[in-house]
Amino acid sequence: MSEAHPHRVVAPEVDPGVRVKGPASYFPSIERTYGRPVQDWLDLAADRLDDHRHMEVVEWLKSDHGLGHGHANAIVAYVKAKLA
Template identity: 60%
Template structure:
């Protein structure tokens, strides 16, 4: 990916997330969509506790998910 098309913000973490955890980002977004909780840090804590994601990866997924509305 060249500089002009390089992902920015939370999406910049997506390739590393997919590589490290072996699931596509769509998997994580679907899990988040299934949660009644919509508070950012509560969702981050849930991903860290229940799915063993690192803080930065969980934070990026939640930020992206919540930004979608």
């Protein structure tokens, strides 16, 4: 994402050894599984949520980007909570 478009939802910074709860607990697995920083996924979801519902974005992440349901749902839930 360019400097002209700052991240609307910033990925959390987690100290090593700290146990994270909620949707962000999926983020390390998402990065390992799909080989992209979680920030990329948050940006995609935030942009898509402008004009799509939660489950539509989940389905889009699954069908167009190959994410599993739990991972896609965690990303969308995290973004929605931060934008609320």
